[in-house]
Amino acid sequence: MTIKEVAEKFDMTNDTLRYYEKVGLVGPVKKNSSGIRDYSEEDLKRIEFIKCMRSAGISIEVLKKYVDLYDEGESTKLERQHLLEEEQDKLEEKIKTMTEALEKLKYKIELYKTNKLDEYL
Amino acid sequence: MTIKEVAEKFDMTNDTLRYYEKVGLVGPVKKNSSGIRDYSEEDLKRIEFIKCMRSAGISIEVLKKYVDLYDEGESTKLERQHLLEEEQDKLEEKIKTMTEALEKLKYKIELYKTNKLDEYL
DNA sequence: TTATCACTTAGAGTCTAGTCTAAGTCAATA
């Protein structure tokens, strides 16, 4: 699969895909005789996982760490699990914070709708 | 209330408070005869609201727009409501995305725990 | 054959949201 196809499939830019490769999150992707990238099934799976985790706000630094541990092999399994568990905690916390903010936002909108707004901001 | 006290109360830095003032999110804050900031109750309420919204990822640009509309007065009420409703939609979408990512993360951790991990990454 | 187009690279530039620095003022304490 070419970089263009991958970019379309996952709705991201070629630049982002090359950037992820440069920082070592993906690949190194195989290239054909003309030096053009040909993404493998495994590349695609990594990209999908990374895209999903990025959309949750997990940093490239953390993902890079995870990928590096994975590439080190079996011996890092437990460490990888712990890394993921830490990110789970952070993510749950973030969702909680955002849900609280959402509730406040909804309340404020309700005040606007019922014209009861005699408040600050 | 001094900048230091406000910073402590809301767990943020003096720099961030001055930055918010500089971009017009807060204040202008009253200053005493020595030029030292003295935050009012209203300033504190704004800061609290802004901090909450920032923690949900609402951009400074959007918040600035909201604050500016507010300062324009009554006539902007409906526009403000719409702005907030848009942010509500975005926020709900973001929470949904993050919750999905969280589910995937949990599933992956489960695979680690049960040693069924014969997967990619 | 020439032009076009998608790809390649290294590296510079951008945006957001702070964060830090330098130089200065003021009030209170040693």
Place this chain on the structure above:
DNA sequence: TATTGACTTAGACTAGACTCTAAGTGATAA
């Protein structure tokens, strides 16, 4: 009186995550 410490300013710097540019290559269409 001298120094300490918290505050002030303007403006430079940073981190993270891209995004863009310039210069070049190679395959295909006219």
